[in-house]
Amino acid sequence: MKKIMLLALICMASLSSFSQSFRNGLGVSVFSGKPDGLDSKVMGAITWSPYLSFMEKDNLSLSVGLPLSMGLSGTYNSRVDKSENTLSFMFNAPLMLNFNMGAGSSRKNRDRFGWFVGAGFGYHYQTGLDEIEIDENGDYHTIGGEKSTVGPVANAGVRIGVGSSSRHNIEIKASYMKGVSGSKASIIGVGCFFNF
Numbered sequence: 001m002k003k004i005m006l007l008a009l010i011c012m013a014s015l016s017s018f019s020q021s022f023r024n025g026l027g028v029s030v031f032s033g034k035p036d037g038l039d040s041k042v043m044g045a046i047t048w049s050p051y052l053s054f055m056e057k058d059n060l061s062l063s064v065g066l067p068l069s070m071g072l073s074g075t076y077n078s079r080v081d082k083s084e085n086t087l088s089f090m091f092n093a094p095l096m097l098n099f100n101m102g103a104g105s106s107r108k109n110r111d112r113f114g115w116f117v118g119a120g121f122g123y124h125y126q127t128g129l130d131e132i133e134i135d136e137n138g139d140y141h142t143i144g145g146e147k148s149t150v151g152p153v154a155n156a157g158v159r160i161g162v163g164s165s166s167r168h169n170i171e172i173k174a175s176y177m178k179g180v181s182g183s184k185a186s187i188i189g190v191g192c193f194f195n196f
Helices: 002-014
Strands: 019-034 041-056 060-065 070-073 076-077 084-085 086-102 111-135 141-163 168-178 186-196
Touching: 002 111, 019 070, 041 086, 041 111, 070 111, 086 141, 086 168, 111 168
Parallel strands: none
Antiparallel strands: 019 041, 019 186, 041 060, 041 070, 060 086, 070 086, 076 084, 086 111, 111 141, 141 168, 168 186
């Protein structure tokens, strides 16, 4: 028990010796998802990207982030004789651990260029994934409509420092998620954000 307590104290002391900072960004993303047995669907989204940088050094850091993306697309037309609904909603939330170099790696870093790469685990939910079935009479029926999945995620991107002090940056990112449950969708995402 004493060894475990000593190890815990050493870990806490080593973490406190590194600086930490909370940052967040806001931007737009585009996701393409292909659930099993369905066509792929492309959706735009607004993304809020909070992350905590820790173990910060002069030019590098590790960070834990949870970029939240929500999107809505399609049309809804209502008439007396019939209504047509192609509205779709999407929500994407991966928990990511990233290795950061250069711009954006810490609040103190003043580099004009940086990059990052990371991995994590995510959740993806989407509506509007309707399937068309033809019955024995030749009539068309719409089934399904919403799918969700969880799975591993990988991402990579670059950051470009802006402003005289380069404290803020523009981030361009690509990600890939492979669903392992539910719809088992493969999700590709690209986005552009402004990090405060």
